Structures are given as structure tokens and as C-alpha cells.
Amino acid sequence: MADETKTPRAKPEYRRLADELRGNIESGLYAEGRKMPTEAALRQEHGVSRHTVREALQQLLQDGLIYRVQGSGTYVSGRQDRSKRYLRSIGSLDELIVWPETRIEVLQPFTTKVAPSIAARLELDYIEVSCAVLRRWFEDEPFVLTRHYVAPELGRTLAEQGIPSTSEGTVIGEAEPHLRHPVAGARQDITAMNAPVDEAALIGCEPGDAILLVERLYYDTAGHFVELTESHFNPRHYAYRMELRRRSGS
Amino acid sequence: MADETKTPRAKPEYRRLADELRGNIESGLYAEGRKMPTEAALRQEHGVSRHTVREALQQLLQDGLIYRVQGSGTYVSGRQDRSKRYLRSIGSLDELIVWPETRIEVLQPFTTKVAPSIAARLELDYIEVSCAVLRRWFEDEPFVLTRHYVAPELGRTLAEQGIPSTSEGTVIGEAEPHLRHPVAGARQDITAMNAPVDEAALIGCEPGDAILLVERLYYDTAGHFVELTESHFNPRHYAYRMELRRRSGS
DNA sequence: AAGTGGTCTAGACCACCAT
């Protein structure tokens, strides 16, 4: 219909189709637990090949929005829970880069300091890193304290630019435009620890309470590490939710 | 080459290829951070179409084992940390169903008891559930205590069958053959709590120490809940590791 | 210019589910 094809970087068709179907699920046009259109129907309706349709459905499958049964059809997964608001469901890095409905407070802007062990983990050639400390609020409660570590050069750039406290973004989102290569992914480790005395009050718990520790190491497409973050969550206000899906079954 | 095609349920070629490549990465044949064979090379070497090669690579991409750069090539993600051995990297449900190198100890076999809140979470029509308590060891250390909750009927079947303590399997793996519909997925919540007095010793920590709490709710393809598990991990011996990837980039 | 991965088409055969 529209002149989408003229744009220099047109979104691939399968992604457009995926977005449309996603919208239809979220709007309730395709009801939970019920059947989706078949591949043949989608192919005809959109005038694309079966492969393109399957690529689009593959995206929804990865998101856990649908499941497929051979010989039967494609179904909407349902069970979209929206009860606990700041319980996050994170399936890909993209969902991490924005964090709606939360507010950032800068406890310490990016400052260069000597920290050999952190520098080594970022695989820097020297022993200095730039560190910032942020706290995130949801409504009227603080629920996470995060230390961000980046290379000193990047830290200086970010310090000049400042971190928009009203922003819904994240530090890695702010940093990305300044990088040589785009961010490709992150490795995340989740574990637990007892709240340190000097931190407990900052996230609304008592010293010694169990808190959730999430560490992320971001890397770019060239394989270089970009940022290391260490987040301490108050578990009363935050749980890490994820959907595990089957690979073989469908 | 071989007569693989004769078997009634032959594994699809792209999955065989994926397994082979996975093995080559784990064995170090494809070194970390370096290039993998190109699609053309793999196509020629294995005598399959490009599409099949791409499907295999897609699997590794989903596992975070590789990343791909248009115009440049396919690279091994590397950074596989083997220091903490029972630090798991879980990308799909299938990786949960077996757990190699660990031993199960049954602290309490499946027993029916009244537990209205659990029954409600499994969406049962009554207030009884069947519960078993298991402990898992790695080498000479216990590191996780898990409570398994299933419908009483399924619990009785599993009690008769027994849980093979030498098994590398999991309870859900044992249960699946007895289900009407295959397991489609699970919703997992991760949070932290202080170790209860009566449990601390069982997983090798002190009362009050922070432990990792992982709750999983398994459901089948018909949308019915099958099992609820509540695991308490000693964080000194276990961390939850996951790879977050970008959807748009590659 | 050559090589690589990203997208897309047109077709085929099969296993499985519904009827």
C-alpha cells in the first residue's frame, strides 16, 4: 500500500508481519488460547511466500506469544500477566534498553577511579575505570541500586552529557550512540547476597536481608566489552520473571 | 553417509548439524572469539542446502553460542566460563529437563497433602496436592533443595514409579510420559530470601544467609498447569546465568 | 571486486491431527 519500499532501510517484510500479528494479539483480535490464521491464510492475505510467514511466526514463537501444534494449528499462548508491575519479563536485550514507568536518581555521576579487578573484567589495558551509581524508583519506592562501570573514555563522554533523570532509558542506551560498534548482547548472572549495611536503607530493606544480585556484562558486535553493571534489587519489590519455552516440541 | 534415514523418527538434519557444531565449539575446535566456517563451507561440507545450514546456525544463535556480522562472518561468542561448574546457562526448557553431573537425593517421596494455596496455583478443582522434596548434589556438595508439587493423581503415579536417584533427569522429565499433553513451557520467577533455620544446613549454609529462590510453573500444550517447583539454591555454589541477545542486530 | 550474511521466492515431500 504505502511507499514503504522507498525508504533506504526498509524493515524486512517478515518483521513487519510479526509486528502486525503481535499487535493483533495484544489488541485481543486474536484471542488467548484460540487459533491464529494458518500459514496458508497469512501467505495469501499478505502476498508473501510461506518462508516469510514462517519467519514472522518464528519471532512470535521466540517471544512465547504463540505455540504451534503440528497437524493442528497455531495458537495464542495467553497467560499474559500484568499484575505485578515491576516484575520484569525479559526475553531479549532490547527489552532491557528501556524501562518504562521508572525513575532514575543519580547518586554518583561517572567518576574515574582505580579498580584493577573491574578493569580486568572489562579487558581494559589499564587499571582505571569510570563508575556511576544509580538508584531506580517505581512510584514512591526505590527498589534497585546499580553500579555502572565503563572505560574511562566513555565515562568522560557520559559525564559531560549527563544522565537524564526523567529518562526511561538505561545507561547502556545512552552510551550506545558513542560506541564504535553496536551492542550485540550481554551475559547476565543472577545470584543472591545479604544486604550490606551501607546499602540496605537505600533500597528500602534491613541490613542482612536477602537481596537479588544481577550482574551484566555487555559486549559489542566486535566482541569487546562495553559495560559492566552490578544491580542490587530489593526482592520484595522485584522478581526476575522469564518464560522458558520448548525448542523441540514446536 | 550412514543409514540414519531408516530410523522411524530420524532427527532432522539441521538439528544434527547444530549438535555437531555445538560439540565443536565446546571441544574448542572452533576457538572462542574466532571465526566459524561460512555458510557456503558448511553447505558444501555437509551436502545440504543453505537453508538447512542457516536453521542449524539459528539454533546456536538462540543459545548465544555464536553471533553473526553481515558481510564479515560468524563468530564464536566465547567467554564460556568453566570456573563455577554448576553455574547453568539456560536458554530453553530442554536444557532444564536433564541436568548432567548432578545427583538426586529424595528427602521425601511424593505424598498427598492438603495445601489449598498450592492447589489453586495449579488451578486444580480441589485442595489437595502431591508433594516431594528433593536435594541435588554436585560432586560432594548439596546445593539445592526443591519442593515439587503436582496433582495428586500424577503424584501417585510418580510415587509408584519412584525417582531414580542416579538419574540425570528431572521430575518433570519423569512425569512427561504420563501426561496427556506434552510440556509446552514454564514460567520462572527468580528472587532472593533468607535461608530458613530448618533448611540452611541441608544446602550447606547458615540460617539467615541469602539464598536464591527459583519458582517454576510448568504448563502443557493444552494450557493446563502440570507442576510447580520451588527451589532454594545456595548462591555460593550456583548462579543463574543467561545470555541476552539482540533481536534486531542479527 | 569478491565474499559474507540477510531476505525472499517457488516449489516439494513428510508427519501429524482432525474428520
Add this chain to the structure above:
DNA sequence: TGGTGGTCTAGACCACTTC
């Protein structure tokens, strides 16, 4: 038996990286 999704082939054009 007909329709559905699962697997696979052969080919095409493009965007991007590398040289």
C-alpha cells in the same frame, strides 16, 4: 482424506565488510 505445520531444496537479489 484433507489440512496443518515441519523439513528441505534450488535459486535469486541485496547490504555490508573486506581487500
